[in-house]
Each structure stands twice: as C-alpha cells, then as structure tokens.
Amino acid sequence: MHNKPEISIIISTYNSEEWLQKVLWGYNQQTLLNFEIVIADDGSKNNTKELIDNYRNEAKYDIVHVWHEDNGFQKSEILNKAIVKCNADYIIMSDGDCIPRKDFVAIHNKHKEKGFFLSGGYFMLPMNISKLISKEDIEKQKCFNVNWLTKNGLKRSFKNNKLSASGTKEKLLNLLTPTKPTWNGHNASGWKEDIIKINGFDERMQYGGQDRELGERLFNLGIKSKQIRYSAIVVHLDHPRGYKNQESIDKNLAIRATTKKENKVWTNFGIKK
Numbered sequence: 001m002h003n004k005p006e007i008s009i010i011i012s013t014y015n016s017e018e019w020l021q022k023v024l025w026g027y028n029q030q031t032l033l034n035f036e037i038v039i040a041d042d043g044s045k046n047n048t049k050e051l052i053d054n055y056r057n058e059a060k061y062d063i064v065h066v067w068h069e070d071n072g073f074q075k076s077e078i079l080n081k082a083i084v085k086c087n088a089d090y091i092i093m094s095d096g097d098c099i100p101r102k103d104f105v106a107i108h109n110k111h112k113e114k115g116f117f118l119s120g121g122y123f124m125l126p127m128n129i130s131k132l133i134s135k136e137d138i139e140k141q142k143c144f145n146v147n148w149l150t151k152n153g154l155k156r157s158f159k160n161n162k163l164s165a166s167g168t169k170e171k172l173l174n175l176l177t178p179t180k181p182t183w184n185g186h187n188a189s190g191w192k193e194d195i196i197k198i199n200g201f202d203e204r205m206q207y208g209g210q211d212r213e214l215g216e217r218l219f220n221l222g223i224k225s226k227q228i229r230y231s232a233i234v235v236h237l238d239h240p241r242g243y244k245n246q247e248s249i250d251k252n253l254a255i256r257a258t259t260k261k262e263n264k265v266w267t268n269f270g271i272k273k
Contacts, residue, residue, distance in 0.1 A: 004088065005087055006035060007108070008087060009036070009093075010082045010083065014075075016048075016096055020039075021051060023094075025099075026104075033105075041065060043078075076203045076206070086192055089193070090190075090191055091189060091192050092189040094187055094234060103233075104233060119181035119227055120188060120231070124236045161173060162230055165230045174227045174230045175227070177230070183212060183218065184211055202214075202267040202269050204255060207248050
C-alpha cells in the first residue's frame with residue numbers, strides 16, 4: 001500500500017470482464033490519481049480475479065478486490081463489505097459498466113464538502129458503441145466526444161448536452177435539471193464516516209432502489225446533496241438486466257416507505273448486524 005489515498009472508489013461488478021477492463025482503463029486516464037479502486041465483486045467467476053491481477057502492474061492506482069461467493073443478486077451486501085475496506089475518508093461509488101471521463105475523480109474531489117453528498121449522472125450508450133470502444137478510444141477520450149459517438153451511430157438528443165456542456169452551461173444545466181440530487185449507485189460520492197453512521201446499505205434490498213434508500217437515510221441524518229450530473233461524467237455501457245424483477249422492486253419500495261415514514265437513519269440489516 002502506498003500512502004493513504006485521498007479517495008476510495010467502489011466499483012461493483014459481476015461476471016463482466018470486458019466492461020470492467022474498459023472501466024479500469026478509464027480510471028488510468030484520470031487527471032487526479034491519488035485514489036484506490038475497491039472492487040465490490042458479487043461472486044464473479046475466476047476470470048474477473050485474473051483480469052484484476054493482470055491489470056495491477058499497469059494501473060496507476062491500488063486495487064483492492066473484495067469478493068464473496070455467488071449467492072444470487074447480493075449487491076448491497078458486497079457494497080457494505082467494500083465500504084469497510086475503503087482506506088480513504090471519502091468514497092465515490094460507481095459501477096463496472098461506467099467508464100469515467102478523465103476529470104471524473106477531480107470533479108468529485110473539487111465539489112466534496114462536509115455535510116453533503118454528491119449526485120452525478122450517466123450517459124447511456126447503445127450496445128454497438130459499447131462493444132466498439134477500444135483502449136485507444138478511452139485513452140484519447142473519444143468515447144466522450146459527441147461527434148465521434150454520432151459518427152458511430154448515436155442519435156442526436158438533448159441528453160448529448162451531458163457530454164458537451166462546460167463552464168456556465170454545465171453549471172446552468174446542473175441547476176435546472178428536474179432530476180433530484182439523489183444517491184445513485186452509478187455516480188455518487190460521500191464521506192465514509194456518514195455512510196458508516198447510517199450502517200451502509202440495507203442488505204434486505206436486492207435490485208432496484210437500494211442506492212436511493214441509502215441516500216434517504218443520509219438525508220434523515222441531516223446530510224444535504226449537491227447536483228453534479230452535468231459535471232462528473234461517466235458513459236454507461238449497455239447490458240441486459242436479467243436480475244430485474246417486480247417482486248424485488250415492490251419489496252424495496254416498501255422498505256423505502258418505512259425509512260421515510262419513520263425518518264430512519266440506521267438500518268439493522270447493514271454493515272453491523
């Protein structure tokens with residue numbers, strides 16, 4: 001281990017080496033490099049471990065691989081294990097299918113503030129472009145360039161502003177967006193001590209809304225949030241969501257309703273059992 005990192009970045013993954021490799025390349029391009037990557041691996045086969053071990057030599061940052069046995073979709077549980085392993089006071093959370101733009105870590109670092117968490121966004125790419133993106137495209141940051149993306153089949157839309165906005169326009173869009181600054185699993189950050197104070201994620205929650213519920217307990221703790229979805233940019237690679245089911249979504253909505261009604265800060269189903 002080098003000196004204590006300024007930031008820990010938790011990346012969740014599950015049997016998705018091709019996408020994870022692109023994401024790790026993205027973090028190697030960061031302008032601010034005093035961070036560690038903590039991979040929250042929800043039971044991937046050995047290929048993921050091999051990929052990580054092979055990449056360690058090339059990575060300009062330390063990688064901590066946190067893994068548990070595959071027991072179905074247990075993302076909340078592996079995220080809690082990853083939170084405990086974070087060596088920095090400040091944590092960014094993102095996913096193994098989100099490639100960060102080179103200023104991603106620097107922007108989270110610049111906007112971090114005691115008493116707040118940060119809420120970023122993502123830019124969804126279609127499958128053909130997700131596949132197409134090469135190591136060189138990431139090194140040259142082409143995959144964040146609207147012209148390059150439209151040349152490769154991306155449709156024109158207002159959402160493309162996410163990638164091209166800068167300066168005043170970026171600030172204005174952050175301000176005007178109707179999207180509330182919630183805790184998003186693909187792009188959010190906060191202080192480790194705040195996350196520990198609320199006992200992390202509720203492990204009863206499977207797919208759908210467990211990130212939002214964590215944010216709702218942070219709000220109940222008195223933490224506020226800041227919107228940076230037009231500043232902290234990740235491109236989201238496409239993938240099928242085989243684990244999405246209505247039953248799990250309904251169960252999670254019920255848990256969130258209780259959190260809200262009882263103004264809950266702590267979950268009994270979190271880091272500390």
